[in-house]
Amino acid sequence: MQDVTHHLPQAGVLPRKWWHSATVYQIYPRSFADSNSDGIGDLGGIIGKLDYLEKLGIDVIWLSPIFRSPMDDNGYDISDYQDIAPEFGTLEEFDRLVRAAKDRGIGILLDLVVNHTSDEHPWFVEARASRDNPYRDFYIWRDPAPDGGVPSALQSNFGGPAWTLDPATGQYYLHLFSRRQPDLNWENPKVRAEIYRMMNWWLDRGIAGFRMDVIDLIGKQVDAGILSDGAHLHDYLQEMHRETFGPRDVLTVGETWSATPGSALLYCGRDRGELSMIFQFEHVTQRWDESFGKWRSKPFDLVALKASFTKWQQALAADGWNSLFWGNHDLPRAVSRYGDDRRFPVQSAKTLATVLHLMKGTPYIYQGEEIGMTNVPFERISEYRDIETLNMHRLSLEAGLAEDAFIKGANENSRDNARTPMQWSAAPQAGFTSGTPWIAVNPNYRQINADAAVRNEHSVFHHHAKLIALRKSHDVIVYGSYQSFLDQHPDVFVYTRVLEGERVTVIASFSGTPLELELPGELQTAGEALIWNYSPVSEVRGRMTLQPYESFAVLTRG
Structure with a gap:
């Protein structure tokens, strides 16, 4: 991307960056476009849709993980950081995607998952071979409690204990997510050096930057019970900045569920030497139930939503930068969550876009949001594919939540709402694949699809395209x-x-x-x-x- 870091006259403190006026489009590769009829989206499918994305006007594509993985958590469990998952394609295809996107003025943002790896990563395979293996300290191990049980009461984000026993070596390893996603030990400088080397390898291939998965967890202090915002978190991010992307003109955005207006500038203040911006989730979690979390939602409260957005606009008014988003691969569809997807699907989808894109910050569009895709009306737990949903179904029922109540909550908030195939046309399987899709297509694809949206100049698609163009042509929208x-x-x-x-x-x-x-x-x-x-x-x-x-x-x- 071009370097445009001159100062904005009379606008105060912020130097211009190319990503200030950019719009990012997130692709969940497994569900975007299938080019080989195996029912799974792939790099070839993405390349084939670049003209569509160019017409929309986006500047950056954020790819959810495409690295080699056993897919226990759909790619967020990486077994090889420097190879592509075979179901998605090859490194040669990735390089072709980078070149083809760049020809259209679009950069590629990779999803960096370095809080944990897959249990099939060679580092972990070596680490569990013996207690004195050189890679043992790449992960976090603890002896059993005196009674032989787990070392502590820490719970996984996917439900159940955050510790799993490795019988061969007699110790437990930490996993804040699936048991097949062991957490890396960032206190080990060798781990950090390997990660930085890998990041530079990708940057040298011409990518536009990184989205950083649960990056606020890498500084965890396990024995103190501190998971987010550990004592050395910002030391690690500043070191990462120095060793990798700091001298490069790229975009970096951190996923930080724990961030507050008071802590945000530690990550993205212009003089901090850390990240370009962060994702914060206050507007998401304010509707979660105190006991059952997102599986039992609170009613929509516009006053609370406005307060959250305004608070963040004010907190980063003169420093740092906001990321603006309604949805992503972990969240429900925007029009179903914040609008009215039954009575006013087009009007409310356009309103959500207008409100978001005209605020100060970089807007993110999640695939399908630009055509008003909605939550999926699954009726049975067997229709879901998401590991979190399946685990929490069992635990929620054990805790007393009724089956129909859980399904209602899942239909509102399960990650699979965002993962049903992109709806390209009214053709079978929504034009996503000529095979059998890995997860069912939303049945409303005959009414809601990209072909129809592009042809209709009054569609949600063209509304998004106009908003993207307005940001590029009006400094008041970018810096006002x-x-x-x-x-x-x-x-x-x-x-x-x-x-x-x-x-x-x-x-x-x-x-x-x-x-x-x-x-x-x-x-x-x-x-x-x-x-x-x-x-x-x-x-x-x-x-x-x-x-x-x-x-x-x-x-x-x-």
Whole structure:
């Protein structure tokens, strides 16, 4: 990507970076496009869809893991960091993808999973061979408790103990996720050196950077019970920056479930020498139940959602950078979670896009979001493929949650909602494959698909494309200050972006019925209609009637 790091005149403190005005598109390779009819998406399928992504206007493709893996957790269990999983393709195909994407002005972001490996990784195979093996200290081992049981009460994120006994050596190894995902020991400098060498190997192949899986866990202090934000976490990230991507003009984004507005700048402050930005999940977890987590959701609360977004906009206003997203491979479909996918699927999907893309930060689109894909209505646990869902089904039922209640929660929040095949057309299997897909296609593909969306100039696809283009052409959308209004209104999201005499006013209804809106005098303005989902609006008046899920943005100059 080109280097554009000159300072923005009169905009204050932030130097320009190419990724400030970029939009990232996440691909879950297994579910995106299948080029060889085996029912699994692959690199060839992605290459074949680059023209579609170029038409959308995106700048970066983030690929969920494509490394060699036994696929216990769909690729987040890596057995070889420097090879491609055979079901996805080859290194030669990957290099071809990088070149073909670059020809279209698109960079490739790889998913870096270095909190843990697969139990089939050669490091772990060696580590469990004997207690004195040179690779033993690449992982985290503990002796059994005095009663012979697990060393501590730590629980896996996928359910059950975070320790598994290795009978051959008589010790337990730590795994914060699946038992087949042993955690790496980042306290060992040899581990860090190997990871940095691997990262540079990929960077030298011309990638645009890394998305870093659960990176806030690498500094864990196991015996102290500290998993996130351990004492040496930022030392490790600063070392990583120095040894790998620091001198390069690339994008790095960390997945940090533990981040708060108070800690975010430790990761992405411009003088910290760590990451470009982080993913934070406050707006996601605020709807989770205290006892059953995401498997039993709380009702949607727009006031709480606005408070979360506004808090983060303010926290990173003058330093650091926000990542803007509704969904990803671990989360439900945006229009099903935050909009109305039954009565107003198109209007609410467009409103979600408008609200997100016009905030300050780098927007991320998850595959299918640009055509309004929805959650999948599975009826039985046998239809799910996700290891987390299957594990939590068993544990939730043991804890007293009813089967139908769990299925309801899974239909709302299971990771498989995001993993059903991309809906390309109304052809069999949604045009994803001519074989049998690894997971069932959402039955609404005949109505919701990319072919229909591209042909319809009023579709969700073209709405996203227009928003992406607006970010590239308006500095006020990239760098303008953010101010929210009507924070306690239960049905509308209102904010402005202001920069050097320009103001963008964004007004969005989250109501399924028409509403009368009283706006303060300071918001009343007339200017250019930037984007809308009903009809153009160029004047913001003191009293307005909004249609269900209506949204628009007005640009005022001077």
